[in-house]
Amino acid sequence: MAVEVRIPTILRPYTAGAKAVEGTGATLDDLIADLESRHPGLRDRLVENDQLRRFVNVYLNDEDVRFLGGLTAAVAEGDNVTILPAVAGGAC
Amino acid sequence: MLTIAQDLVDQIVAHARRDHPDEACGIVAGPVGSDHPERFVPMLNAAMSPTFYEFDSGDLLKLYRDLDARGEEPVVVYHSHTATPAYPSRTDVAYASEPAAHYLLVSTRDPAVDEVRSYRIVDGEITEEEVRCVAVLDSA
Numbered sequence: 001m002a003v004e005v006r007i008p009t010i011l012r013p014y015t016a017g018a019k020a021v022e023g024t025g026a027t028l029d030d031l032i033a034d035l036e037s038r039h040p041g042l043r044d045r046l047v048e049n050d051q052l053r054r055f056v057n058v059y060l061n062d063e064d065v066r067f068l069g070g071l072t073a074a075v076a077e078g079d080n081v082t083i084l085p086a087v088a089g090g091a092c
Numbered sequence: 093m094l095t096i097a098q099d100l101v102d103q104i105v106a107h108a109r110r111d112h113p114d115e116a117c118g119i120v121a122g123p124v125g126s127d128h129p130e131r132f133v134p135m136l137n138a139a140m141s142p143t144f145y146e147f148d149s150g151d152l153l154k155l156y157r158d159l160d161a162r163g164e165e166p167v168v169v170y171h172s173h174t175a176t177p178a179y180p181s182r183t184d185v186a187y188a189s190e191p192a193a194h195y196l197l198v199s200t201r202d203p204a205v206d207e208v209r210s211y212r213i214v215d216g217e218i219t220e221e222e223v224r225c226v227a228v229l230d231s232a
Contacts, residue, residue: 008156009190009192010189055186055189059153062153064149082153084152084153085189085190086189087117087119087147087152088139088146088147088183089144089145089171089180089181089184089187090141090145090183091115091142091144091173091174092182
């Protein structure tokens, strides 16, 4: 059993076009490391200096992981994770 | 080129004017792969700022769930600049993450002039495109 991870359009080049992939891990950090082993390059698009990148939103069972401890958030079998790039910008 | 119904452009400009001097933001959704902007979806600017916009993270998840359920994608991603030209900033380019979308910018810096311009932003590169406003969008 595993955790389902939904991949946004912009990151599908790393998953051979797949909209969702599966992985395992006790924490979000472990899960991303597991995904990286099969989808090289993905981790770097999500994580910078051991923190989630500012412009990437990751949801664990529909909750923003920033409120669940970020990369240290505990994940379990049957959970679902959704990755969405932030929609943001500014004048400068 | 972006082909879009005049009515949708009018709604986007009205949203930008209403939220001025803060930046306004939203999308126009359309069927996946159609390049047809059809459904106006104004979003809350969670930053509530004259120099920054960001969809609230909870709203963003709901939006994408809804798009998936409807078989839609963001065909247009719009936002306003309230004191600067309708041209993508460095921040806009850094955050641009929908290579298939038209990035529509509205400047509200002049109360009398609606400045509306559209761009593709792919891999950090900005390409301006023509905006063609039509009375009614032909069905695909």
